[in-house]
Amino acid sequence: MIELKNINKSYIQGKNKYHVLHDINLKIEQGEFLAIMGQSGSGKSTLINIIGFLDDQFEGIYNYYEHPIHEYRRAQFSKLRNQNVGFVFQNFKLIQNITIADNVALPLLYAGAKRAFIKExxxxxxxxxxxxxxxxxxxxxxxGGQQQRVSIARAIVTAPKFLIADEPTGALDSKTSAEIMELFKHLNQDNQTTIIIVTHDPKVGAQADRLVHILDGHLTEDQDHHKRKVRARQ
Structure with a gap:
C-alpha cells in the first residue's frame, strides 16, 4: 500500500540546513495497525506529514498502491489527501459552536456529498x-474521550484508505486512553482500516500489531508483535 524508499527531508532556516529525516525505508501493507514511536524532535511528525500527503517537499521515492506520488504536483497531493486519508489529533480539533453531527459531516460537505447521504x-x-x-x-x-470519538468519526466518515492518529491519547487519562485504543483496534479488525498511530508512549505503541521506532530522523527498529521478533534496521 505505502512504500517509502530512501526518503530524506531537510529544512533551511536562515543560513542553516537541518537534515530531519535520513534515508527512511518503510513499507506499510493494507490493513496494518502500525505505531511509530519516538520522542519529541525525533522526526515522527515530519514522517507522518509525508505519509499523509501533507508535505510534498522531500527527496526519495514514495509509492502509493504502486503509483509514484513523489512525481506528483501539489494539487495532486491535495486530492490524494482528501480522498485517501483521515486524521485524528491530540487536541481533537472540533468546532465548538456547531453540533457533533455537523462536525462529523464536514469532510462529506467538502466532498460535495448529498444531504440525505450525509445524514445517514x-x-x-x-x-x-x-x-x-x-x-x-x-x-x-x-x-475528552467522547470528543476524541467524535474526532475519529469525522476521520472515518469518508471511508479513507488509511487513518493517521497523531498522539490520539495524549490529552486523555489512562482509562479513557484504553477505551480509545480499543476503538482503533475495532476499526482495524472489523473494517480492515489501515491505522498509523504516532506516539511517544510505550504503552500505546505496544498495543499496535507492529511498532517502528524513530530516533534522530532514523528508523532504528521494526517490531512485529504478531511474529514477536525485532528486525534491526541496517
Missing part, C-alpha cells in the same frame, strides 16, 4: 464509535 452516513459512523444519539450535542458538553 454521520449516524452510521457515530454509532460505530459508540456515540449513537449524540448528533445534536455540542462538543463542549462532551468529555
Amino acid at each position: 452516513r454521520v449516524s452510521e459512523v457515530l454509532k460505530a464509535v459508540g456515540l449513537a444519539g449524540y448528533e445534536k450535542q455540542l462538543p463542549k458538553n462532551l468529555s
